[in-house]
Structures are given as C-alpha cells and as structure tokens.
Amino acid sequence: SKPRILVARAIFPDIVDRLREHFDVEANPDDVIWTQQELAARLADKDGVLTTGSQRVDAALLAAAPRLKICANMAVGYNNFDVDAMTAAGVQGTNTPDVLTETTADFGFALLMATARRLTESEHFLRAGQWTKWSYDMFAGSDIHGSTLGIIGMGRIGQGIAKRGAHGFGMRVIYHNRSRLAPALEADCKATYVGKEELLRTADHVMLVVPYSAASHHTIGAAELALMKPTATLINIARGGIVDDAALAVALREQRIAAAGLDVFEGEPSVHPDLLTVPNVVLTPHIASATVPTRRAMANLAADNLIAFFDGRGPLTPVNQPVPGLRA
Ligand code: GLV
Ligand code: GLV
Incomplete structure (x- = not known):
C-alpha cells in the first residue's frame, strides 16, 4: 500500500493532487491551525509529513508518531525542527533552499x-x-x-x-x-x-x-x-x-x-x-518568499523530497543525516 502522508497546512490544490498520485494523503484544505496534540493525533499513522514553519517538530511529536520517517518543510529555514531529536529518532528532515x-x-x-x-x-x-x-x-x-x-x-x-x-x-x-x-x-x-x-x-x-x-x-x-x-x-x-x-x-x-x-x-x-x-x-506579514512562482516551487520541492525519499532515491535537500532504518 502507499505511504501515508499528512499535508499539515493548505497548499496549492494541484500539488496535493500530485502527492495523491504517490501517497495516501490527508490534507488540510481549510488550513486549520492544529494544536500540537491535534497534529500528533493526525501523525499517529503517517509515514511522512509536509510542514511549514508553523508546525513544531520536537521529541514529543516524534514519540507520538512512531511510523513517521520524513518531515518535508516548505521553507528554507527549519528552526521549527528539533533537528537533533529528529536525527536521534531516525527521522529525515528536508527544506526548500535555492528555489526562493x-x-x-x-x-x-x-x-x-x-x-x-x-x-x-x-x-x-x-x-x-x-x-x-x-x-x-x-x-x-x-x-x-x-x-x-x-x-x-x-x-x-x-x-x-x-x-x-x-x-x-x-x-x-x-x-x-x-x-x-x-x-x-x-x-x-x-x-x-x-x-x-x-x-x-x-x-x-x-x-x-x-x-x-x-x-x-x-x-x-x-x-x-x-x-x-x-x-x-x-x-x-x-x-x-x-x-x-x-x-x-x-x-x-x-x-x-x-x-x-x-x-x-x-x-x-x-x-x-x-x-x-x-x-x-x-x-509585513512574513512574505519575503511570496511570489506565485516561488511559492509553487517551494511546495513542489517539498513534494519532490517526499516522492524521492519514498522511492528510495534519498531526499533532494536534506537538513540532517539520520541513520537509515531506525524507523520501520
Ligand atoms: C521562510 O521564512 C523560509 O524559511 O522559507
Ligand atoms: C540560507 O540558507 C540562505 O539561503 O540564505
């Protein structure tokens, strides 16, 4: 069966459709801001997640998401990731450099x-x-x-x-x-x-x-x-x-x-x-990367990271190097 992916915030609908060609996707088209507990509940059965800077990925979240193997951030900055906790847990992180x-x-x-x-x-x-x-x-x-x-x-x-x-x-x-x-x-x-x-x-x-x-x-x-x-x-x-x-x-x-x-x-x-x-x-409200082509490129790069990772090709733009196989 296909890997299960959570898209934690609303993104371009056609890019969610692209993800659906590869994955069993739960999306958030109404762009609800979930609490950490709500996010954790949705990640309990997920293999991967597409995040933005507004989701914190920390040890508590990783503990609640035993199948999670990759967090693909739609941002170049990833201070919302506790990278050490992700690496220790065997979870890959990726970001979106260069395109923005x-x-x-x-x-x-x-x-x-x-x-x-x-x-x-x-x-x-x-x-x-x-x-x-x-x-x-x-x-x-x-x-x-x-x-x-x-x-x-x-x-x-x-x-x-x-x-x-x-x-x-x-x-x-x-x-x-x-x-x-x-x-x-x-x-x-x-x-x-x-x-x-x-x-x-x-x-x-x-x-x-x-x-x-x-x-x-x-x-x-x-x-x-x-x-x-x-x-x-x-x-x-x-x-x-x-x-x-x-x-x-x-x-x-x-x-x-x-x-x-x-x-x-x-x-x-x-x-x-x-x-x-x-x-x-x-x-201004955190819009430095906000042009339509660039926001599309960021969402597509986050999606490409998920696709490449689950294809076994490895992440395109990794932010850490977890030991593979810690999470099944
Ligand atoms: C936006 O702030 C980004 O890190 O891409
Ligand atoms: C930081 O990674 C930058 O692209 O300036």
Whole structure:
C-alpha cells in the first residue's frame, strides 16, 4: 500500500493532487491551525509529513508518531525542527533552499527601499487625507545608492542582496558571517568582511539574513542598536527572535536609529504592540518568499523530497543525516 502522508497546512490544490498520485494523503484544505496534540493525533499513522514553519517538530511529536520517517518543510529555514531529536529518532528532515533565493533577495531590497524612503508611512498620510501642501522635508528619508549596506548572514540570500546593492545601486557592501566567503564569491558580491561591531557602527543600512538558532537569538538587542548610526535603518527578513523586538521598539520611538523594516517577528503572527504604534517602521506579514512562482516551487520541492525519499532515491535537500532504518 502507499505511504501515508499528512499535508499539515493548505497548499496549492494541484500539488496535493500530485502527492495523491504517490501517497495516501490527508490534507488540510481549510488550513486549520492544529494544536500540537491535534497534529500528533493526525501523525499517529503517517509515514511522512509536509510542514511549514508553523508546525513544531520536537521529541514529543516524534514519540507520538512512531511510523513517521520524513518531515518535508516548505521553507528554507527549519528552526521549527528539533533537528537533533529528529536525527536521534531516525527521522529525515528536508527544506526548500535555492528555489526562493532571488525572490527573497528582491523582497529584502523592496523592504530596504520602502523603509529608507518612508514609503508606507507616506502612503498612510496620503490615504488619511493629510496631504494638503508640499513641504521641503516631507518624508525626507535616506539614500540607498552610494550608501553602505551591512549584511549579517551571507548565505545564498545575503549574497543575492549584496549583488543587488553593489551592482544595481552602487552601494559599498560589508558583511559579517560565521565564516568568510571564498575570495571569488566576495569578488562576485563586491563585499568586504568585517566584524559585527564594525558593521553596526559603519553601515547606513543593516540587513539581517542569518538563520535562527540559539546562537543567533537576539543578534540585535539594545547594545547592538546603540552602536548603529542614528540615521541608520535595520531590515529583518530572517526570523523572529534574531531581533529583540521590545528593544527595537524603544530605539525607534527614541529615534536612536532612523527606521526599521520587519518581515518577521518574535511570536508571530503576534506583533509587539509597541511596534504597531511607532511610525518609523515598515511591517509585513512574513512574505519575503511570496511570489506565485516561488511559492509553487517551494511546495513542489517539498513534494519532490517526499516522492524521492519514498522511492528510495534519498531526499533532494536534506537538513540532517539520520541513520537509515531506525524507523520501520
Ligand atoms: C521562510 O521564512 C523560509 O524559511 O522559507
Ligand atoms: C540560507 O540558507 C540562505 O539561503 O540564505
């Protein structure tokens, strides 16, 4: 009989149909947000699951799902996985790298430009009927072209943003990362490696593209915000928790930095209430990879991981290497 798969959130219906050609599928077309207990109950008889960042896969869930062999995340980030627990339990994890790189880099740039040029703040002003006259300093922001872009996290997406900045906008690009890029990649991106403190002190725009982990928790807190220029902007397209949102709200209110652009939040979909009341922040609901072709590519890659795994070809984009055969 066919392996049993749970598709834990609603995805493109035709991609669920594609999965049905290979598997016995339980889907969630109404996109109900299940509790961990409801998710565990549905996984009790499943061999695989297609997850998104909103399902936590931890030891308790794995214990409740004795047949589960693979979790295919429809996201490049997989901090919703307890990878050590999955590996120990013999469960394969996969993610969706590469297919979203350029789309996400585009969005990082969109958010940077919207933030530096006060796009949403000025639109709210216009829609509210407050535009009665032009004035010399109305919504005067900061320049992108010719400025210094500081990128924290120089993976594929960070490199995509660096190239846009250096080649498209004549920006000076500096970056910080756990390890330096190979010289050829640095040259491609026209990016210079610097320490985190130097980056924060010198960048006009700070872009966060680092994966979330215990080590990257609150990469930007009150101390780091204090190092930034008062004219600087901060952009977070990485993950909630990379920034201390409460400390950021204080820095924005007190204009210790000029502005921020945030696509991800601690505790999302909740947003820190103080961020909702400060004017100098652009807020978007975790949509950096949200174009139709890219979301389709992500869903198809997650599906392809499930298909390849159960065909015995091995996962296409694994995030761990469990010992095979621990789970029958
Ligand atoms: C989205 O945040 C992703 O990790 O793909
Ligand atoms: C992270 O994996 C990235 O693609 O930047």
